[in-house]
Amino acid sequence: MKPGFIARKLLYLLITSFIIITVSFFLMRFSPGSPFTSEKALSEEALKNQMEQYGYDKPLCVQYVLYLQNIVQGNLGPSLSYRGRTVAGIIGEAAPYSFALGIIALILSYSSGIVISMICIIKRDTWLDYSLLFFALLGLGIPGFLLAKVALFVLGYVLEIVPTAGYEGFSSLLLPGIILSLPYIAYITRMGRKSFGDEYSRDYIRTAYAAGIPEKRILFTQVLKNGFLPLLTFMGPAAAALMTGTVVIEKVFALPGLGKYFVYGALNRDHFLVMGVVVLYSSMLLIFNFVVDIMYHVIDPRISAESEGGRT
Amino acid sequence: MKRVGEQELSLKTLLKTLVRSPVSLVALLILTGILVGIGVTFVKQIRYMGETEAEESIFGFSYLEKTYEKGPPSEEFIFGTDDEGISVAERTLAGARISFIVGVVGALVSVCVGTLYGLISGYAGGKLDMIMMRFVDVVYSLPYMFIVIILIALFARSIWMLFIALGLVYWLTIARIVRGQVLSIKERDFVTAARAIGAGHVRIIFKHILPNLIGIVIVYLTLTIPRLMLQESFLSFLGLNVRGQEHSWGTILNEAVVSSTGTDWWMILFPGGLMFVTLLSLTVIGERLKEIVDPHGT
Numbered sequence: 001m002k003p004g005f006i007a008r009k010l011l012y013l014l015i016t017s018f019i020i021i022t023v024s025f026f027l028m029r030f031s032p033g034s035p036f037t038s039e040k041a042l043s044e045e046a047l048k049n050q051m052e053q054y055g056y057d058k059p060l061c062v063q064y065v066l067y068l069q070n071i072v073q074g075n076l077g078p079s080l081s082y083r084g085r086t087v088a089g090i091i092g093e094a095a096p097y098s099f100a101l102g103i104i105a106l107i108l109s110y111s112s113g114i115v116i117s118m119i120c121i122i123k124r125d126t127w128l129d130y131s132l133l134f135f136a137l138l139g140l141g142i143p144g145f146l147l148a149k150v151a152l153f154v155l156g157y158v159l160e161i162v163p164t165a166g167y168e169g170f171s172s173l174l175l176p177g178i179i180l181s182l183p184y185i186a187y188i189t190r191m192g193r194k195s196f197g198d199e200y201s202r203d204y205i206r207t208a209y210a211a212g213i214p215e216k217r218i219l220f221t222q223v224l225k226n227g228f229l230p231l232l233t234f235m236g237p238a239a240a241a242l243m244t245g246t247v248v249i250e251k252v253f254a255l256p257g258l259g260k261y262f263v264y265g266a267l268n269r270d271h272f273l274v275m276g277v278v279v280l281y282s283s284m285l286l287i288f289n290f291v292v293d294i295m296y297h298v299i300d301p302r303i304s305a306e307s308e309g310g311r312t
Numbered sequence: 313m314k315r316v317g318e319q320e321l322s323l324k325t326l327l328k329t330l331v332r333s334p335v336s337l338v339a340l341l342i343l344t345g346i347l348v349g350i351g352v353t354f355v356k357q358i359r360y361m362g363e364t365e366a367e368e369s370i371f372g373f374s375y376l377e378k379t380y381e382k383g384p385p386s387e388e389f390i391f392g393t394d395d396e397g398i399s400v401a402e403r404t405l406a407g408a409r410i411s412f413i414v415g416v417v418g419a420l421v422s423v424c425v426g427t428l429y430g431l432i433s434g435y436a437g438g439k440l441d442m443i444m445m446r447f448v449d450v451v452y453s454l455p456y457m458f459i460v461i462i463l464i465a466l467f468a469r470s471i472w473m474l475f476i477a478l479g480l481v482y483w484l485t486i487a488r489i490v491r492g493q494v495l496s497i498k499e500r501d502f503v504t505a506a507r508a509i510g511a512g513h514v515r516i517i518f519k520h521i522l523p524n525l526i527g528i529v530i531v532y533l534t535l536t537i538p539r540l541m542l543q544e545s546f547l548s549f550l551g552l553n554v555r556g557q558e559h560s561w562g563t564i565l566n567e568a569v570v571s572s573t574g575t576d577w578w579m580i581l582f583p584g585g586l587m588f589v590t591l592l593s594l595t596v597i598g599e600r601l602k603e604i605v606d607p608h609g610t
Contacts, residue, residue: 012446016450020454024462027462028462028466031462031466031467032466032467032468033466137592137595137596137599138592140538140591140592140595141538141588141591141592141595142588142591143542143545143546143549143562143565143584143587143588143591144546145545145546145549145565145566145569146565146569146580146584146587146588149569149580150580236449236452236453237452237453239453240452240453240454240455240456241456241457243455244455244456244457244458245457247457247458247461247550248546248549248550251549251550252569262458262461263461263465263550263551263552266461266462266465266466267465267551267552269466274462274466277458278455278458278459278462281455281458282454282455285453285454285455286450286453288453289449289453
């Protein structure tokens with residue numbers, strides 16, 4: 001791997017983060033409504049004081065530069081709707097739950113998706129293959145929160161094997177993680193069945209069989225490795241969807257994650273909080289994509305400089 | 313399965329293949345049934361408006377009879393009644409209007425934007441193509457659920473904003489797929505021939521390339537509709553429903569899910585079931601069409 005490749009990717013990463021911060025800052029400021037108007041009957045004097053306190057009295061460009069300076073120092077500003085708390089404080093407290101949930105869901109999606117699609121390949125065109133595919137189709141059509149409610153009712157209230165609400169240790173994240181990952185397990189299964197299946201029917205696999213290499217080794221080294229690329233491409237979007245999908249699932253399970261702060265903040269025009277969350281998630285996902293790009297390169301060294309831009 | 317060549321790919325052949333496969337035929341019949349149900353409630357509303365001379369938007373629901381008595385499924389209301397005594401079945405069908413409009417219009421927006429973007433990117437090629445696709449890559453990995461929430465919560469809670477917000481997100485896949493198709497179509501002989509006789513870029517794009525994309529565009533239109541319906545229900549569930557949209561599937565389910573203690577199961581069963589069946593039917597049809605139009609996958 002050339003160092004130039006990594007450097008260029010890092011440069012892209014920085015530029016993109018900068019653009020995202022800029023766009024979201026101005027999007028936020030040009031949105032109708034002000035964070036201070038929801039206050040009941042504020043006198044003009046008090047309103048002015050508040051604006052000053054949060055730096056809203058300065059010209060927009062100055063505010064923007066200040067915000068950039070603060071971000072570089074890791075300061076995401078004060079929260080406007082949760083008085084007396086900083087955005088960094090709220091995120092530090094709530095984000096670990098959301099991140100853990102998203103990561104559990106991502107791991108579950110890929111591990112189960114790959115295992116199930118491998119079973120489909122081995123048992124190709126049998127009833128098992130078709131019924132797994134059928135379940136994969138079902139998984140695409142159920143709204144997560146509905147399934148979550150039903151699962152919570154059955155497992156939590158009737159069988160009493162999972163906690164019904166709130167966070168009581170790691171086990172509280174397991175059921176939400178499974179529910180969140182179901183559509184993605186379904187999607188990855190369908191994707192893997194196709195990609196692994198294509199690889200499985202190649203000539204070199206037949207040669208490997210003829211040479212007497214055990215089936216397990218063929219499947220887990222050749223087929224898995226070579227058929228994994230399309231799944232790897234999907235990892236970026238999947239991570240984006242799963243990490244943000246936690247907003248909905250958290251609400252059903254009453255988990256103390258970022259979701260409720262974000263929605264409340266957006267409804268109450270808490271500019272700093274909303275921006276903080278967006279910047280955090282975007283940069284995290286960008287870094288994730290950067291890692292995926294590197295992995296892509298490691299798995300298939302042919303894909304390097306020439307594939308910049310469109311590897312579709 | 314016989315592969316349909318790109319030239320003979322028309323609406324008629326697509327419909328024919330759908331009808332031939334039993335699974336997609338069932339899906340098609342279910343969808344037709346739901347659409348008829350929606351139509352019936354619509355007629356009912358118009359009649360009500362004619363009788364009482366009340367004016368109401370198509371998302372209104374004052375025509376629904378209130379009995380002020382919540383109850384489980386009975387002979388009169390086969391799917392029970394909700395808190396205000398409105399028949400759950402009728403309310404769900406009234407909500408289907410919103411879900412279908414959001415799904416179909418949102419999908420049309422994303423398909424139009426995505427197709428145009430993919431066409432330009434693929435046809436132009438080179439540097440422009442690289443930049444345009446890089447942009448898609450970046451947007452693809454943004455926390456788009458958050459962006460949709462921002463647009464709805466901060467700007468306007470209107471149905472138009474919903475179309476824009478959802479449409480803005482879902483054009484990406486279509487743009488990528490269309491670009492891939494255009495890349496191969498533009499190398500084909502009939503395009504070279506058209507260029508040789510002096511056809512301009514606009515003519516080549518719209519007259520020669522676009523017609524060859526119809527199949528793939530229909531596939532992604534069908535597959536995008538259920539995704540958008542799901543997104544709409546998520547937003548309503550988070551309490552970000554659009555004004556005047558109090559009867560969308562998401563809102564109905566949200567009410568049922570939040571208030572449910574397991575004793576009023578019928579409030580979830582019918583709306584949830586209908587939504588599930590609709591999403592599944594659309595997905596089945598979309599996947600079936602995909603097999604015909606694009607058997608090797610893109």
